[in-house]
Amino acid sequence: MSYSDLIARWKSDPEAFWMEAATGIDWTRPPTRALDDSAAPLYRWFTDGQVNTCYNAVDRHVEAGHGDRVAIIHDSPITHTKHEITYAELQTRVASLAGALAAKGVTKGDRVIIYMPMVPEALEAMLACARLGAIHSVVFGGFAANELAVRVDDCKPKAIIAASCGLEPGRVVHYKPLLDGALEIAEHAPEFCVIFQREQEVAQLTEGRDVDWNAFQYGVTPAPCVPVSGDHPAYILYTSGTTGAPKGVVRATGGHLVALNWTMKNIYDVEPGDVFWAASDVGWVVGHSYICYAPLIHGNTTIVFEGKPVGTPDAGTFWRVIEEHKVRSFFTAPTAIRAVKREDPQGELLKKYDLSNLRALFLAGERADPDTIEWAQEALGVPVIDHWWQTETGYAIAANPLGVEELPVRIGSPSVPMPGYEVDILGEDGHPVETGELGAIAIKLPLPPGTLPTLWNAEDRFRKSYLTTFPGYYETGDAGMKDKDGYLYIMARTDDVINVAGHRLSTGGMEEVLASHPDVAECAVIGVTDALKGQMPVGFLCLNAGCDRDHGEIAKEVVKLVRDQIGPVAAFKLAVVVDRLPKTRSGKILRGTMVKIADGEDFKMPATIDDPAILDEMRSALQSIGYAQ
Ligand code: COA
């Protein structure tokens, strides 16, 4: 089948297309229909089906005789350990953990926060929740206590499952004190916390609230899989929105199973039993979909990698893992490849390894720059596939469907829309622009199965954020264009989201933190271009009248404040004091113009600017910290 046949098949009968895809899943009660549009423009999928995610990701493979197949490989160059877990072992471990959670009262619909580093137990915790129909919300370890507290208060978990520590190169991340700190700040208190003690740091348990991961499983009855309806929320994953408050993206069970299972062969071109590796983190959507769920649902072996592209121990780590575990499909963020390329530009380390099992490298999470793609193509000798997606969609909106037809790669483009996604480029008037013109990227409703049906406890915000600007469409928040053959080009965000090392962050959220500093009267944060991380945040501070403190000291204090309030992942290291910020006559800060000055790009003087002289002040401030050269 060709790509155009695939799209034609979907377009001619979307219902039949998705019902056929649904046959790849084992249902306790098969759905009688795919789309439920009774509450349009809110859509649901497979609502009358009954299914369990953990059964599909674990038990069914054991029942089919594949219990000895490796489900998870843990490879940690940081702790110098590697181990494998078969599907049969995974079933025993997950059923036991779910049994212990059930014995403490966790049941269908309860929320459970998971705060864990890259250890297999993180996946086991996710699967144990899925086994019970409990809704997990994984929080990335690079967030500070305050961010964890915000999520606790929003989803009100019955339990929190955390590890004692995470490990960054040269630094132990003290999860338990971060958890304790978060629970001091949060208004909601979970009934109990389960602590997975790692040998690198054993945490002190809080009497009456914390239980030990192993001890609380002692003697419990293993839990069976609880069937849930197709639209039951499988998980909530918080992501950056246009204000400091994160958005709780909801993923519904049935569509998630069907869509992810479909992508494994059709996009990533793997067969059950092949080794699939996504070098991301379980705290991000890539980790949810392609470290945990999709490979397991499809019967693949997944790799949980606790390391970095460079420095653990060197820029050959990725290639070592690919050789050693016979990885067929490898997925990472462009920033990781840029880091490798910077350390090993000639690919000398790469030449030491046998990568003959590798079929393709997939990149997503941020714009893949042509240099990086070309370097990887040359060095690896396999297709380098950029694909575009978001936390909200959970899998690729646009990709090169290798398992269907390998389309010619156009560098700079994540290729073409996948079935289910009718992508239009819209002008300010809401009408499609001409081919090759820049506009807001929007997707015709309904979105396909597996994408977000709503935001947790925030349906109004869901409608306002995504459905209101362009009626009949989902607004992606990305801007870009389409060429004459339908290839998409993703150029920029239309909101305040920036992308730092493939991590999605809100500059508005950082501004809220800067504004809380007692000496700061006004501030702005912009994302400037960075050769390694894609973008880096830079803060501008206007101080209160009469403040005569040292500017360098204040800048240091706000850097610390962001690290303490949002977390190290914000990578906020640069702040500079200025007298005033460039604004329009109506008082809007001209962040876009500031970015252009910082990046040394040409720009048009905004017609509405209040005082053009400020731009020169801006340029000198940026030059003082190494930008706008
Ligand atoms: N727990 C705690 N802290 C974390 C963390 C985690 N899971 N992940 C990252 N951090 C910290 C880092 O230690 C770093 O802290 P520092 O300021 O003390 O150095 C900070 O957050 C920024 O992290 P990051 O921007 O990822 O930089 P890095 O130094 O860890 O890695 C590269 C830099 C160059 C290796 C980066 O390009 C990379 O590959 N990042 C991961 C990309 C990725 O997987 N993205 C996921 C989307 S698919």
Ligand code: AMP
């Ligand atoms: P996240 O929700 O963290 O996955 O971030 C999603 C955002 O990352 C998208 O809205 C884009 O802005 C950006 N993004 C993801 N993949 C790509 C890609 N392949 N090309 C360009 N931008 C991307």
